[in-house]
Amino acid sequence: MNPELLVATWSCHQSKPAPRTTTPCTILHCNEAWRHVMGPTRSPWGRLPDDDQQRAVGALDEAASGALVTGLLVSAQAPSRDEPLPILLNVIPVRHAPSEGTHIDAITVTGEVLAEPSSWVPSQTKRHRMETLGRMTMGVAHDLNNLLSGLMGHLELVREANVLHHLPDDVQQSLKTVHRAASDGASLIQKLQRYIRDDTEMHIEPLDIEALIDDCLMLTQPYWRNEPRRKGIRIEVERDYVHPPLIKGVASELREVFVNLILNAVHAMPEGGTLRFTTYTTQADATRDTNADNDVVGVKVADSGVGMEPDVQARIFEPLFTTKGEDGTGLGLSATYSIVQEHNGTIRVDSAPGEGTTFTLLFPSADRTASDASADADRPDTPQCHILVVDDEAMVRRTIDKLLTHQGHTVHPVASAQEALDELEGNTFDLVFTDFGMPEMNGAQLAEVVHDRHPELAVVLLSGYTDTSPALPHVDHVVSKPFTANDLKAAIATVLPDMPSPNDS
Template identity: 30%
Template structure:
């Protein structure tokens, strides 16, 4: 029978640089059934540990690549349960002991006997096994402890939830034992006696309810002995000497697990409010019956089988016959309804009642409560109110129509359109009273809308002549000594209206005058064929209508007068415009002279640094050797040249916002200010070298966020402020430029120590052409600064004191960049080499463009005139055309047509002095890029690149 090998699952690792030791250890442990792996150094041991876990490792204290103790930690990282024994010689026992302190389980001194090695190995393995078992048991104990804590927590939570539930019940809960002692109570019970629940536990009931305890205990004993609950016990409870309350009590026996009764659970609910409510209900019933008796409305109570079981005195008086007919009619209506009912009273008069039927109880039986309220007067008033409301709505419609009318005819149309909805009539007309005869607006009504007595009419203004266009012009003069009421009285002399109406069979009429103060403007005439017409309500409505018509008539006359005055005013305005145009021509001529002076001034400002820096470069050869200084001079010259190129545009639009197509870019304020100061120093230094005046320009610049602006405009504005500061200091002085942020704005301050300004000059210094230098100033410098601030949504403030200097403050908003302009100096060269045709009449510009094209390796062909350019275009093939706008518009359009007829997608760049190519606007696809002169190499490259990209973009 084969013996079971218990060591087969134990892997042993032997790490020793001595092959004899490795072989010996392999033999010893292999014979014992262990799985043995040997390694000669630490690296080999770690590689072996990657392939399988080891339970036991023998490590030599001295290895070729490391100390044995250094191998313990990495080996344990790969084999956490490995037992480690350190090999050591006699001379290094101390080191072996240190190794044990550093994590080894034991050590073996070389040489050792086989039994000693095996015994030590078994000891270490047993030690590791016990450690594993301890960890397992400890983990199991922890899990069991956690489970018990969880169960205890759940039990505690369930107990707390039950306590919360019991404490949330509004009823008081008392748990008593058989000796009439309290075991436990809920919150409501504790609050009812004013003691904490924990203090009540164990307290005798006699101490809490001394008077009622004996009675309560008798009921408790009955429940305990019988084991049966008692429900619905109504008992009084004296909670204080002055307050007595009532409770409804349920008592239930409390049983133990074995079924024995050990106490009683008492559930008591305070029903004092219910008892009081019942008493109040009985009192309310008595009051209710009293109210029914005293009610001014008829009240009936109808029980089953339509039997009237109650009627108040008003109902008894109203329905002497017993109310059988009324009850039958009410029976057909649904309860909880509210409708009107017409009833014939004992007097025979029909009375309108508001009938309200509701369900109720009468002496404990279901019944219907019927209330009859006399609403005859209310219904009559409502009918009158509805009729008045309809008429008011019509009057509002008339008001809207006549207020929009502009003539008598439109007013009459608006009134007569709505008049049938106001009063009944057979004919109506509107008459206008004027010094001269005029037509009358009128309208015949075909249908008869009503018949009423003409019992009254409205007075006419005395002494006026009435004209009519419906009939032949008739006139009648009313007696001027008194006012007459127009009515059919044969004895009185008849007026023209009455005669005319009689002639067509309309003897009954009313005349409503239109008055504006004491002036009679006209009248409204309504007439009927029959006598029953025009009651007092009708005449009142017509009187209200006349007020609006009077205003409209007066307004119509005023409009006519206003139209005549307007025509006169228009003629006067035309004459003033002619005079103004003449003055404008004279002012433009004067302004043109001032603009020319200003342009010379601004160009000189820009040319000063160009001349100054270039003169120093030519006269001082050592500057050429100083590359950094030369680059700075050249940049200043280039910047001044760009500023000169933009001077004309600035003078043109310093007082207008930029167009939507003009791009802005993010501007570094520190660099721009430093550049402007450098240019200003060059100008001020060169112009004042002979006068021995000294200007000290200092800067105090904080690092701020960038602003979105036109850099050239900003630089020119700062230079203008610096020049203005220098001119304000005839004997020299200090100029300070300050930059900081405030309230999401960049703030630039230019301060000088000059002569300052008085208040009148300070208020006008930003106006164009205003200057205090009558001989040399143009009055445009500060106006340009003001225009720059306005275009960039900023503002400029001026503070000045005579004799103490001036401070100009520019505030610009800090906003993100929204434009798409390329960065200054960006490398936009086209990698592809192009064949370019340049049509430019100026030799200098043409030569410069040839140099630009040579910089990027393009092939260029030039022409002086448009005709020469077209000839070259027909002879050769080009990738891009650059043509100047010096040619007249028709020639340029003809050239564009030729270019695109031969090659529809060829890119075209127009070289413009002003950027205006309006002559080409009808050819929207003719021009890809408009390039303004003067231009830099970067501008040239950018234009070429964009033109090429536009030509290959899908349409």
């Protein structure tokens, strides 16, 4: 199979809008690679199954109305293969310059075969599959970051609107839990991105272990409280806290640890029971790589469930080992063990059939002076300024607009780099916020043009990717998606430190 890019072009001249069920376009040309994989010019979708043909025609309809359609996955039954070929399509509208209107002249469709040529050796095949998986994963991660940016941004707006105190306590707590879950989802995506790019740096901060456990209990409440009660089962949660010192860690990863332990405890109590969390402080273990002058923070997670046989207990942290049959992956407790180890901690399990299970976790405490200084640090004041926001995702664009407007700024949102450059020609701005991944001209390219034409103008890059190196020579600051109102506030204070703050006006 030839790995050449598949390319086809459709003409879109029409006198009136066509029905959404049929394409208004006529194919003009397709290259040899397209004909070989997808079908001849007279039947350009001929080798796709009916449902994929309908999706492809629908994508042409969307492009005919001016929308860019990317990442459309279809299957083509090539005559030289028994198995269908997965094809990744991008459907790109081609229009006149903005000054001449928005009429769509043509549509270009490109396709990439996500399968290896038959002539490749096994090492090439494996490398190609991993590269393709990596590209697709990074694309999905970017899209999820955009969705989470909208979700978290609107939750921030609800909080900033000072209406939470009008809501019932349980609704307030649920909104906080949704925000926490979205934040952890974003952290998980960033962890995946860092892994793909071989960047395993963790962002460590002082943490209150008891507050973190409470977050996890609230997050998992539907599993240990609501769902069991619907089945007539009752699981009680008990807390025995002593308010130990802070520990250092990555909050999202440690929440993953305790969520895993809670869900395993619920699974071990099919008839109900008690889940108990106990915190305590003990002396450092000299055999561990920790500061012997610091205390060690301990946590016991105990359930009154069915317990484990000795042979199961011995293998509980092994990857892929599970007692849940097809309902389990065998990755939860393995990941838990790895995360605890990465935090210079230890975890052990004590269990017996019919006597429940207790997990004991130990973590070195954080340096108190550094922790107190971090907790007492004041956030910088945010200057008031005129901001140009550039993002092709309407939901993200609206969210940034509302968050910045709420902070007292004047915001002008646009949907493309070209629109941004047009606005810069006739208006004065203090700052540009631009998305990284945009069609036609991405954020790195826009930042370079802005840097050349308006060198005095600060540019902040918003990115759902981890690799922002192409933009770094031309941007003043980078904010990762999803972001919070405080992230935007801190970015403005960083790049515009001399602007007057709201407190001075």
